[in-house]
Amino acid sequence: MDSIHLGMENHKCSQCDYQSINKRLLETHVNTEHLGIKNYKCTHCAYVANLKGDLTKHSNRVHLNVKNFNCSYCDYQGAKRGAVRRHIKSVHLHIKDFECSQCDYKATKKRFLDSHIRRLHK
Ligand SMILES: [Zn+2]
Ligand SMILES: [Zn+2]
Ligand SMILES: [Zn+2]
């Protein structure tokens, strides 16, 4: 039985005889053999990442049990939920927090913070 009858597509390397039914394996082959891109292998399991950051993320999440909070808009990760929320607000929603340097007070507008400081921290 060849691959056509199994309904599987063969992905052929354009630069050598290598072929694979798994597109990801072909990509890995091209990357390592022809492009010289190093893969980052997890030391704990079979996971392979193309980017060092991805491996770190994987390792933290799966093996070190480090909980990171992810931004739902981009790759940003924060160790604290509050940090991610602040990131989303300022980067994606363009809302700036103005924090009082003398207490926990936060304001969305600078003039609110100013009046707070004037009132409470004279
Ligand atoms: Zn090849
Ligand atoms: Zn792993
Ligand atoms: Zn983000």
Ligand SMILES: [Zn+2]
């Ligand atoms: Zn204050």
